Amino acid sequence: MFKSLACAAAVLAASLLSSSARAQLQDENVLVLIPHGFKAGWQGANGPMTTVEYVPTEESVDDWSQMITQQIFHGRTNEPPDSLPTFMGTGWRAGCPGGAGRKLSQADENGYPSAIWVFTCPRNPQTGKPETAWIKVISGADSLYSVQYAVRREATDETTRAALTYLQRVTACDTRRADRPCPKAPKL
Template sequence: MRARNLASFLLLAIIAAGTAAASAADANAPGERLLLVPPTGWAPVQLQRSEKMIVTRLYPPGQDEKSWTEILTVQIYPHSTQSARQFAESIVQYSRDACEAAGPGPISERPVNGYPMATVSVACSKGKTSGHGGFVLATAIQGKDALYAVQRQWRGPPFGPQDSPAFPADMLRQWSAFAQSVGLCDSRDTRHPCP
């Protein structure tokens, strides 16, 4: 199994079963599968699992909910009627409400493996509650069974509305490569083939 497929399999197993001890049978169950390659060494923590939403966060080594500079959040909304674009628009609106100044990029829409996908990035000069500056790259894919959202976030010192965030120089390149790894497939449907 190639490293990319193994990484995708591991995250799928975690999301499918809700624990790090998921079995191969759970990850190979027929249906839609969110595909992505999590950063090496990032640890998953499931935050919520209900009929309406499954939320899993991944943290870099040595970071957690209280002390992070980057996180990856995976959200699955079973039977959602929200479109991928509507989800991206909600990220922009949330940022405008939660930040002293929010600088959203354009919402980009394209199909991925036959599914509608929308992506948006937003810079937050200073969170009204957190006091941190931030940057998010959010991708949403509207599947048949659920809406799938993947958000990669950075937080650091606040910055002025006309300034750029002080994130690491190579971060945007890494995030762009990561965003290209996000996909969706359905083992039951040849129109959306799984790798």
């Protein structure tokens, strides 16, 4: 469902931000921490969109309990962050009877407009399981970025807290602009 309904999510990941990764940051970047115990299960490009899907190491993109999806929509510059979730909502509701999406928050983070949405599906017709996806979209000067955190089970308060905490750490920066700074590498 994640691929078929959500058309998945965003990013050039400067994963884990080691000092070598920070030293390599150039231009506009979306910074995403990939949780321990996850692996890249699939990555590819479709025209101007690049996608990476992460799943727990013992799972696959065809059979997962949790998935983090990152997408970059290259060339979609300064686009409102609600544009992608609004578009996704139509497909989500069509693919999941009783499915719904709603905006949870909107903010300006490090100079970038961003929004967080949640999509729920009481029973995915493809898997027979409930599915919830939280998505953060960041409107960049170079591209539109999205990161999704999804689970194939009913969302609990604990799951929701974990997803939102994770997405709140996703941020964008630009090495070319002082008003959108990237993290500095620690001095050794």
